[in-house]
Amino acid sequence: MNELANFLPTVLSRSGLTVPSALIPVLAMFLCASIMAAFMGLSAAVLVWAERKLAGHFQCRLGPVYVGGKFGWLQSIADGIKLLLKEDIIPDQADRPLFRLAPYPVVIGVLLAFIAVPFSEKLMVTDFNIGVFFILAVLTVEVFGVILAGWASNNKWALLGAMRAAVQMVSYEIPMGLAILPVVVMAQSLSLKTIVAAQSGGALHWFVFQPPFFMAVSFLIFFIAGLASLKRAPFDLPEAESELTAGFHTEYSGMRFSFFFMAEYAGMLLVSAVASALYLGGWHGILPGQESVWWFLAKTGFLIFVMIWIRWTLPRLRIDQIVYVGWKVLTPFVLACVVGQSLWATLR
């Protein structure tokens, strides 16, 4: 963003516009924000299409084929238009202000987190020195929206969904946060840019392949906990359709519903992006010297594919099993990884 702020005056003067210098950073902020928002919206649309298409092929069918030519690639645009035009229904006995408010924290949490994602060495909004920490912190905002939505809907199923979301969040935030620590110990930094830069020099330097493989285990834990925090299958209890009809967003319709929907897909992108930055070498290619934003996107895309694959294969866990896995399986393992990696780093 700072580079953009430095670059902007040149562009503006060339095009003959005069902008007061005090406004330049503000303008840069707006530009970045709109680029990120557009990127998020677009990628959510692409991901929805990809998921439907992939799910179709996993299930021996074709998925969308009609809208937009051969592969139905305009399907999510059509869906978006449909959702925009739909009536925005608020139940009679709902808590109206809270009901209206609830979708926003969900989207804002995910949107904010994108600020710290390093797409390539140059292409990132800003490089926080506490980038990883920031992402985890703002992602937590999402659950407020979910609980609000469940509470404000005045629907028992929605309330149950919200309670499940709260339980799940409490159980999985901790392993997810702890899973990052081995990487931080290794890279000696919380900045995502520094972490990725420390993995340069080919696939063998990616943190996931570093002996003694504490980081490989924590990568798995991060990915699983990430799935849980996104409420993706097999951890989709808060919106388990066969149990709670649609869980916390049962009563939402139209654009408000699509906010939850969009946040889920943007969240998938975010968790995959963070995972590939932390463990899979970010923008570094398989061979030494390869550096490109496309590597980053390819790795992120692969992780998203795995998420979709898991969703269309596995049954759902039960709430007590979710809590069991979170506290009694993932947390001890990740603690062992943290201790092990720290000892390794001190002894070496």
Place this chain on the structure above:
Amino acid sequence: MNSPGVTIDRDVKTDELVINMGPQHPSTHGVLRVILKTDGEICLDAQPEIGYLHRCAEKIAENLVYGQFVPYTDRMDYVSGMGCNLGYCLAVEQIAGIQAPLRAEYLRIIVTELNRIASHLLAFGTYGIDTGAITPFLYGFREREMILDLLEMLCGARLTYSYIRIGGVDGDVPPGFIDKLREFIDIFPGKIREYNKLLTFNHIFMKRTTGIGVLSPETAIAYGVTGPNLRGSGVRRDVRRDEPYSVYPKLEFDVPVGTTQHGGPLGDAWNRYYIRMKELEESTKILKQCVEQMPQGPIMAEKVGRVKPPAKTEGYMRSENARGELGFYVVSDGTMQPVRVKVRAPSFSNISVLPEIVRGQMLADVVAIIGSLDIVLGEIDR
């Protein structure tokens, strides 16, 4: 889960929440309404409320001639309509003294077993959805589609067949039917292995269904539970074997019962589900034998015409439908219309056991238990 005998004194008491599950709910398998009393995620009580699909089928029967009631039986257990057709026709044939020709009997068994497979595939698929796996449903439907195509070749209908008539069947097989059937019998065992790999032995699925909704053999018998649900509790009871009708005496098949080999008790949800998967194999065996043994000949008994059983005769015929023991009780007064038709629907008894086995389970288990009972509301309400 609390072990029996251990009571927990709670300092903080939570409110019980009464939740209305259904009649419009994704996993009540129709218009079933269950009134749940829950404490958080734990279900304290569940009372099924039925009657949303009542169509007075039994009363209608009293105003129709015998043959005209066959289409109504399709709409009872609409997932395996052939079995209902067969049960009714056998009951009427019993009191009217009609004997269907051998080829017709073989055709009847072929279509009912095909329909049983289709029904169990639907049960398999929806059970996957109930536990959160969506893909098995589509896998099951892939093969169910083949069966529906076969039945469509035979009688033009894909769901409500009315193919089995009093005294025989509606028509002989069209050309190419037997070849397509053979093809299906050949590929199907491989598909069953695929289902088992995808869902049956999936770790999460087994964890979700093992040990929940345990139905003891005594309770099952006390409530009149039949079919795969009873066999899942370890009771080897199958009308096809115990009181064989039609050509079942000539056919060899096993009656699978529940096991404890999966690490859970007898009669849990996994057992009930697994019995259906085993029955897919058994039905394929039956189909194979039928195709080999089926003789040439007529498909309709002679001079059936107007069915007019003698006055003051009554008969009860039980048959094994996909969901259990389906009984038809028909009373005649010598006219062309029955005085009374009473249906003993297996799903009705099967759902009545729900409150017994649901208590103390988690909310998600309620869905898994209802799914494992594999009810069809059309049959419960009639």
